[in-house]
Amino acid sequence: MNDTPLNLADLADLARESLPEMAWGYYADGARDQVTLGENPAAWQSLRFRPRMLMEVERRSLMTRVLGRPQPWPLVVAPMAFQGMAHPDGEVATARAAGMSGVPMVCSTLSNRSIEEVCAASREPTWFQLYVYRDRGASKALIQRAEAAGAKALVLTVDCPILGTREGDIRRGFHLPEGLICANLSGTAGEALPPIAKESGLGAYVASLIEPNLGWKDIAWLRGITDLPILLKGVLHAEDARIAAEHRVAGVVVSNHGGRQLDSAISTARALDEIQQATGGSIELHVDGGIRRGGDVLKAMALGAKAVWLGRPVLHGLAWAGGSGVSFALSLLRNELDEAMALAGVTSLADIPADLLAGPWRGAHGGDTVRP
Numbered sequence: 001m002n003d004t005p006l007n008l009a010d011l012a013d014l015a016r017e018s019l020p021e022m023a024w025g026y027y028a029d030g031a032r033d034q035v036t037l038g039e040n041p042a043a044w045q046s047l048r049f050r051p052r053m054l055m056e057v058e059r060r061s062l063m064t065r066v067l068g069r070p071q072p073w074p075l076v077v078a079p080m081a082f083q084g085m086a087h088p089d090g091e092v093a094t095a096r097a098a099g100m101s102g103v104p105m106v107c108s109t110l111s112n113r114s115i116e117e118v119c120a121a122s123r124e125p126t127w128f129q130l131y132v133y134r135d136r137g138a139s140k141a142l143i144q145r146a147e148a149a150g151a152k153a154l155v156l157t158v159d160c161p162i163l164g165t166r167e168g169d170i171r172r173g174f175h176l177p178e179g180l181i182c183a184n185l186s187g188t189a190g191e192a193l194p195p196i197a198k199e200s201g202l203g204a205y206v207a208s209l210i211e212p213n214l215g216w217k218d219i220a221w222l223r224g225i226t227d228l229p230i231l232l233k234g235v236l237h238a239e240d241a242r243i244a245a246e247h248r249v250a251g252v253v254v255s256n257h258g259g260r261q262l263d264s265a266i267s268t269a270r271a272l273d274e275i276q277q278a279t280g281g282s283i284e285l286h287v288d289g290g291i292r293r294g295g296d297v298l299k300a301m302a303l304g305a306k307a308v309w310l311g312r313p314v315l316h317g318l319a320w321a322g323g324s325g326v327s328f329a330l331s332l333l334r335n336e337l338d339e340a341m342a343l344a345g346v347t348s349l350a351d352i353p354a355d356l357l358a359g360p361w362r363g364a365h366g367g368d369t370v371r372p
């Protein structure tokens with residue numbers, strides 16, 4: 001039997017076999033009852049294509065522009081903490097694979113490898129994900145460090161004023177394995193996580209350092225200290241996307257943090273649909289959460305996304321086979337996207353017909369005849 005993974009679900013199975021339970025659980029779990037975790041992929045699956053035929057589809061273009069820059073296909077590797085648990089090369093291997101696939105990688109504030117190492121590993125832009133600390137001086141220093149390392153955009157995570165509880169992490173007593181550090185936080189209080197008692201030590205750490213009082217005023221503060229384009233990650237309400245556009249940020253990432261923050265938050269497919277309807281192209285929209293098939297990417301683009309961010313499957317590739325596993329995961333998704341385009345009669349992502357999609361919940365916005 002051929003044991004090469006055929007799809008991202010196979011890859012997840014292989015990763016599970018190769019990871020210690022504590023790491024697998026930390027990567028896999030969502031908050032509380034994990035309702036949103038399950039609904040993210042289900043919402044993409046619930047959408048249906050209205051394919052067109054006789055469209056002369058031999059030549060297809062997956063090209064797109066993300067933050068004004070051309071990309072061979074519309075993917076971004078999402079920021080994910082602690083990739084050193086999946087592979088010793090951690091974020092460096094992920095960045096290299098993202099670069100080889102022609103797409104940006106977002107380096108988490110909580111990466112095990114430093115932003116300098118991550119930027120140096122990729123030939124494509126690296127973006128830096130920021131958690132704003134109560135200590136604004138430390139935050140400013142972190143941003144300046146990322147800029148100096150060569151980061152090309154700042155991703156401000158806005159859905160994490162406090163950490164959502166993953167009960168599995170508490171049960172398993174989640175802690176960073178010996179030898180792994182938060183490499184971007186050297187010189188600040190966070191270089192090593194505090195020891196774990198019964199509660200998740202990560203929660204205590206985040207609570208002690210991250211600013212729960214982040215507000216719209218802080219966007220102006222950020223714009224005052226950096227010229228990098230700013231993306232707000234974690235927007236789920238159309239009104240927030242509208243206010244973000246007023247604050248002249250470069251874009252928003254429609255995201256529920258992969259179901260890891262507010263449980264029962266709306267699925268990202270639905271939220272993207274609502275936000276696109278309300279903002280009508282006034283701000284660049286990206287999306288993540290539960291994207292597991294190339295067809296899901298096409299659906300996201302049809303709902304108005306400029307780029308799709310991929311989370312856990314990247315970690316699964318990394319755990320399975322290091323950087324080549326990440327490359328494998330990305331190529332699976334890209335090939336599936338290309339196939340879905342051909343079969344749907346779409347030859348260019350720049351030119352997706354407005355009526356490509358139907359779906360059960362799209363009726364709230366004018367029947368299932370889809371956006372104009």
Ligand SMILES: Cc1cc2nc3c(=O)[nH]c(=O)nc-3n(C[C@H](O)[C@H](O)[C@H](O)COP(=O)(O)O)c2cc1C
Nearest residue numbers: 027078079080081108157257258288289290311312
């Ligand atoms: C293990 C793990 C760690 C994460 N760490 C971060 C992080 O440090 N910062 C952040 O903004 N989002 C973080 N996220 C959320 C991801 O960026 C992304 O929104 C989510 O994983 C996308 O959903 P998907 O995993 O279903 O593709 C993390 C997600 C996972 C699974």
